[in-house]
Amino acid sequence: MNYGRTPLDDLPSRVTICEVGPRDGLQNEPVVLPVEVKAEFVARLVDAGNTVVETTSFVHPKWVPQLADAETLLSAIEQSEGVRYPVLVPNERGLDRALDLGMRDIAVFGSATESFAQRNLNRSVDESIQMFAPVVGRAREAGLAVRGYLSMCFGDPWEGEVPVAKVVDVASRMMALGCTELSLGDTIGVATPGRVTALLDALSAAAISMEHVAVHFHDTYGQALANTLTALRRGVTTVDASAGGLGGCPYAGSATGNLATEDLLWQLAGLGIETGIDLDKMVATSVWMAERLGRPSPSRTVAALAR
Template sequence: MIETNGLPTTYRDPDLPESVTIYEVGPRDGLQNESATVPLETKVGFVERLGAAGLPIVEATSFVHPRWVPQLADAADLVARLDLGGARPYPVLVPNERGLDRALEAGVTHVAVFASATETFAARNLNSTYDAQFAMFEPVVTRAREAGVQVRAYLSMCFGDPWEGAVAPQRVVEAGARLLAMGAYELSLGDTIGVGTAQHTRVLIDAFGEAGIGTDRLAMHFHDTYGQALANAYAALRRGITTFDASAGGLGGCPYARSATGNLATEDLVWMLDGLGISHGVDLEALAATSAWMAGELGRPSPSAVVRALTS
């Protein structure tokens, strides 16, 4: 055990945001790529422990057809165990109108749709064309909002695509603007295969700004394939981004893009934010203990460097 009192030394940078929101995606994006199905009781415990650690938003699951993501086939049973009327949102991913129907039946208050910035990934992940995906999502967003449900939009392959290569920032802006125009309250920009770098991150955020879309409408979703997720998060902070997706213990990937490895670990993000004096409301010790527990449930060490340092 490293004797640090669980916190780094803090040096506040006045040019950075005073606080950020961490959008925890471990129970959904983290567990969807597991080779073995995680028991329902373990999932419930994971979600509840993450909430107890102070994470303000915990994405619980996805109402995708079990044939496509069997690891999340128990979505309705999981949601039925959560306190959907409390202060902490438990969003769910909905791929289409049928997924929305199931989410509304379950009483959720926050949903997310998942689009692609590229043609090939739209075909492989959504069985759709690039343009047709927007026609598919429009009634989902409209119906959700009419029901009083908030809608978030994920946009994948924002930095690179394993089949198409580099993705132009202008293409990402065009796709993201269409999702926001539908009524999504926030757009999460995904580095699905983890090829982004710090300057690429700055360029992409600036491209949205030039299109009149401010950082208050954007979130960042980094994967750590090449070890760049934390550096990219810092670059995004310097551009004024205040919402970051992260996965407890660094769990995750993408079942439709095998080159996508784990997400930015929530603990690694929190350690950096603590060192920068940026508030986030998360109890790092409790969070690391939760990820260590989940790593034991999964039968392998946590990918998070901070989890290993604080719990070994």
Template sequence: MSELPMTVRVDGLPDRVTIYEVGPRDGLQNEKTVVPVEVKAEFVRRLVAAGLPVVEATSFVHPRWVPQLADAAELMTALGEEGRHLPVLVPNERGLDRALELGLEHVAIFGSATETFATKNLNRTFDEQFAMFEPTVARAREAGMDVRAYVSMCFGDPWEGAVPVDQVVTAGTRLLDLGAGQLSLGDTIGVATAGHVRALVAAFGDAGVGTDRLAMHFHDTYGQALANTFSALQAGITTFDASAGGLGGCPYAKSATGNLATEDLVWMLDGLGIEHGVDLGAVVATSTWMAGHLGRPSPSAVVRALAG
């Protein structure tokens, strides 16, 4: 079997996309096995060496909430100068303080499209979350940092069910209005389908938010992540979050399984002739190596096919 798919272009799709690698942060945050900081640092370095243009390294969240990432400052120090250019998640101003102390250049905040998840994850109401984020974003921007905003539960919420499209647009535009440069729309429990994706992108367009400011963050809970990615490509989206080996989920949403695997995304993009700059073999090798540290095989179909 060939280790690359045949390339067949499809009219109307972007020529190039950016893969935003979230494995070291979103992928590992949910793992029960505590990964040593030196292994995390090697994981990040390998992903950067594989050509991934953006690798989100960690989160400055309180260790009580995500024990796996309690070593965030140690990790970023170990990564040295290279680490300064990698994004980190900051849940609030205290997290931002730690990122500023280390001289980091890119941060992300994590909001919710629903009231229930905002309450459970952020200990804030839907409206209160924006007041919490406002000083964090303002200070980050004043310091010359680039700010990304995640919105979770964009397609469905395990407590509230289907989430109205206009509610997601309201949450997203409020985060952009605070000063975020890019908005990542998260299918936190993996319930999105292709038509829903198109409708949400179109609704943001109607609200004046172009596809150049949007990214998609799909989970493969129901096996829809690649179908949803193709739909988003058709809608003009050019940034996609993915996790090496399909690691990750959400520690606050029990029904959320793994992220879209970076390897599965790369395989599809290669088949479509869409440029991305990532070495598929290097990412497969990295995911196989990390699966060894975690003591279980990678959930990625492409990793299983190529590494098996």
């Protein structure tokens, strides 16, 4: 149902949603879904109008068994023209696998803090940047787009508040490698609008254009939509979200689900911001996925519209 649109000043007319449900969403689920279900999930997301669908990861199955079927899944997906299907690669071996399958978009996953870098990558921040350098370099030489994820941008469960200057330093180093986009992760969902403003302003002052910045908010404390609106007012036009609010992080126990795509779509529609995504189809997709996972979607918009 449409309750009208009331635009606000200083907001973009269109926002690109990076749908992360198939990768970031499913990686934290205790249930390992059949590859046929995952392929249908991706197809449903594309049919709903998503043009960026983060599909899977080439992380070793020992660490993320939910995504051990990456090659099989990518072979089963009929890729649509005009749709990007980025995959996460941890190292050069992962890049080789992505190149062998003809992927055109990859992502690397870094950390702004030493504690999380050690737990997630088993190496320091400096060592992780060194590991990413040949991955990004080779990918760019091959004509691939490279998204750089930067996690723990606002708070870390082991280190507490993360200084803005530290985030800017690591962000600048990742962009200097040749990343085409930088996704700022509030991995444990502790950010509030003031912190978001401070970080984005500091990145702009460091000559990192908001054109190349995305935001990735978890909704642990119910702040994801407020933080997203703040980011849009600072010039960000790409927002990560997950169908039905799926997701978390297997290496940070306090990281609960991602911002639900449907909740984001409801807000953007009310603000008159175009996305090209059909909300009703997204709700139906998340209800369908919730049935396969055996639990209801945490998205309030899904709960409201699926009655």
